[in-house]
Amino acid sequence: MPELPEVETVRRTLIELVAGKKIKSVTVRLPRIIQRPAVPEQFEDALVGMTIETVERRGKFLRIVMDGLVLVSHLRMEGRYGLFQSEEPIELHTHVLFHFEDGTDLRYKDVRQFGTMHLFTPGTEFELPPLNKLGLEPLEPDFTRDVLFAKLARRLAKIKPLLLNQEYVVGLGNIYVDEALFQAGIHPERTASSLAAGEWDKLHAAICSTLGKAVEAGGSSIKSYVNGQGEMGMFQHQLLVYGRKDEPCHTCGEAIEKFVVGGRGTHICPSCQKAPGQAGKQSTG
Numbered sequence: 408m409p410e411l412p413e414v415e416t417v418r419r420t421l422i423e424l425v426a427g428k429k430i431k432s433v434t435v436r437l438p439r440i441i442q443r444p445a446v447p448e449q450f451e452d453a454l455v456g457m458t459i460e461t462v463e464r465r466g467k468f469l470r471i472v473m474d475g476l477v478l479v480s481h482l483r484m485e486g487r488y489g490l491f492q493s494e495e496p497i498e499l500h501t502h503v504l505f506h507f508e509d510g511t512d513l514r515y516k517d518v519r520q521f522g523t524m525h526l527f528t529p530g531t532e533f534e535l536p537p538l539n540k541l542g543l544e545p546l547e548p549d550f551t552r553d554v555l556f557a558k559l560a561r562r563l564a565k566i567k568p569l570l571l572n573q574e575y576v577v578g579l580g581n582i583y584v585d586e587a588l589f590q591a592g593i594h595p596e597r598t599a600s601s602l603a604a605g606e607w608d609k610l611h612a613a614i615c616s617t618l619g620k621a622v623e624a625g626g627s628s629i630k631s632y633v634n635g636q637g638e639m640g641m642f643q644h645q646l647l648v649y650g651r652k653d654e655p656c657h658t659c660g661e662a663i664e665k666f667v668v669g670g671r672g673t674h675i676c677p678s679c680q681k682a683p684g685q686a687g688k689q690s691t692g
């Protein structure tokens with residue numbers, strides 16, 4: 408599933424591809440992708456004549472901002488966008504087509520069919536699902552160590568599932584949570600309330616640097632993820648633990664281990680990230 412860096416890369420690419428284009432018509436071939444309005448024909452009709460102004464991002468959601476409507480799009484597992492000439496043959500698994508007046512199409516393709524699209528009048532999208540319960544944006548200036556601490560430090564749950572929960576911090580998925588926890592030297596099964604003050608400093612810094620570097624590299628190409636123009640992100644070559652089971656830790660040489668935390672495959676260095684109980688308990692706060 409694309410995480411924040413991958414969605415950010417898609418966003419940047421999409422702006423280049425579609426900003427300024429005016430929609431002539433829309434074709435919905437798979438109604439279940441359209442979550443709002445309830446009737447796909449209303450979705451198609453509402454978008455006619457709209458001009459795309461920009462593409463923004465909230466967590467893992469794209470916000471395609473037009474002069475009168477906002478389309479909120481989530482790629483989920485394998486959704487992707489591509490720009491085509493309208494006469495080009497339609498590829499398999501293409502579910503929504505935005506036909507522009509200049510003879511091009513923005514096409515949404517999704518093999519797994521889990522992606523979603525919601526249409527809103529501008530401004531209302533933040534008051535309703537799916538954007539209304541989202542937490543902190545980790546690449547924004549207001550994501551500080553103290554804000555992270557205030558949100559999570561008293562929680563008794565394990566730190567990894569807390570970081571995956573989009574109601575606290577948005578955009579982190581399985582890859583970047585494993586990377587950030589490794590970089591901070593924190594075992595994913597530690598409870599949030601067991602982390603020492605200095606560990607919150609490290610965790611905050613690790614989240615910022617991991618995501619920042621991944622955005623710079625254009626995201627990671629894991630399995631089928633490709634950015635908006637069909638290019639591969641390069642961050643997978645910088646991953647320190649994710650996908651490196653049995654390979655040596657770059658810091659200490661110990662073999663990377665993989666096990667399940669909260670139902671998710673999880674990668675750690677057993678030497679750099681001490682298990683709960685092993686970790687030196689320090690004062691919290």
Ligand SMILES: [Zn+2]
Nearest residue numbers: 656659676679
């Ligand atoms: Zn190590």
